[in-house]
Amino acid sequence: MPKMVLTVPPEADGRRVDRFLADMLPERSRTVWQREVKAHQVKVQHRTAKSGDLVHVGDLVEVQWEDPPVARLDLDAVTEIDSSLIVYQDDAIVVVNKPRELVVHPSRGHWEDSVVHRLRPLLGDDGIYFRPGVVHRLDQNTTGLLVLARNELTRSKLSQAIAERKVHRRYLAVVHGQITPLTGKIDAPIGRDAKNRLKMATVLMGKPAMTRYRTIALTAGYSLVQLSLDTGRTHQIRVHLSAIGHAVVGDELYGGGHPQGLLGGQALHAGQLAFSHPENGNPLCFTAPLPCDWKGMGVLPWRAIQQSVFEDEEDLLYPCQNWATDDLLHTWASHFMGS
Structure with missing residues (x-):
């Protein structure tokens, strides 16, 4: 239990x-x-x-708590490790770069494949628990970084760190239009949508939620935005951006829509993850490049608004890699031209 x-x-x-x-x-x-x-x-x-x-x-x-009967999935039958997901691993943690369409753990409709399935031999020995190692999640169509624990003590420590906002997650998104002001925060409670139970919404009696944003670059009709979370509500970034009229491009559930031929899916990427190691306290920071299916958006004539990506006061505490915005835009465009 x-x-x-x-x-x-x-x-x-x-x-x-x-x-x-x-x-x-x-x-x-x-x-x-x-x-x-x-x-x-x-x-x-x-x-x-x-x-x-x-x-x-x-x-x-x-x-x-007692897991529901459906959780008694025979994950111990999984013996292979998908090393292509792994960004970093040691005896306590595994950091992965999750691709699009892959869920984090087994769930209804996804009993055969998940991050947990692909890394199961690394995630402890509790075979009846269907979320071994999971301390936070990314939506199925969101790409990027997350950390998993390799034992229950580490899982507890990481969960506590997340609850105390000591795990810093930064995202990049392409959104519709230009957010005004270019830098700011969205402070609006989130709860279940009253009309569509598959969705979340900003609601008066919802749970407190705050998202900070920083516009990195602009092009006609779109913005490249850096985002960070003060809270971790379900679909938080997607809900908040949709609520202010700037939905994530490709996010069909929240009104984002797809630009024809320019994007392979939802343009939301967990690009940077920083935290103190749960065992030795050493500061860690990981950065993941943009997914290859964003390359079509790179051909657009982007104009840099900020000189660098992933730069704020947290960089004083963690050995994070900050990207020069011009370099990011050049690489993005180069990937498109080379495809």
């Missing part, structure tokens, strides 16, 4: 325990966590929690 211990950060002081868990572990809904509390699967400061209990800064919240 999976188990995790979380420490309540200052920003969560005074929250109900079920809401705290839903905010920290968003892959499970608040309703699910309410059921776990009622089933006596949650402890606060070593005492069994009750519905309505509040958590306070520094509290230890211990939670365990």
Whole structure:
């Protein structure tokens, strides 16, 4: 039975325990966590929690849960490793560059192939748990970097770091139109769309969500934007950009549409990932180039707005690689011309 211990950060002081868990572990809904509390699967400061209990800064919240029967997938039968995904690995973690159309872990409709399937021999020995090593996710059509844990202790530490916003994820996206102002933040709560349960939306009573953006380059009808997350809601970047009228190009669910012949899919890429190693504390930073199916957009006459990509105050803490914008645009165009 999976188990995790979380420490309540200052920003969560005074929250109900079920809401705290839903905010920290968003892959499970608040309703699910309410059921776990009622089933006596949650402890606060070593005492069994009750519905309505509040958590306070520094509290230890211990939670365990039973995976649904469908989770008893025989992943131990997987013996091969797809090394093409691996950017970095050691005894504690694996960092991967996820391609388009590949889901992170087994789920309905995706029982045969996922990142977890392709790396299963590296991800510990819990064969009944269908998300071994997973601490955060990327949507099926979003490309780029994510980190997985190779054992349950590391998984717990990474989950805590993500909850405390100590794992820094930066994205690149091509969006429709020009965002005004060119740099800013989108602060709007996110919840389930009332009309389409497959979608999320900005809703008054949703969970707090903030996305920061920085326009890197412009061309007629499109912008290349760098984005980072202060929170990690489902579809957050896609929802926020759509809500302000600048949907991600190729994002059909949220109104992005496809430019004919210029793009192979949704133009959202997790290009940089920075965090402290969960075992030794060493600062780590990884950068992934744009996926090859973006190359058609590179032929457009882009004009640089910022001198560099992936540059902000976090660079003082992590050994990150910053790209010169002109170099990025030149390489992007070269890939198209060489195809």
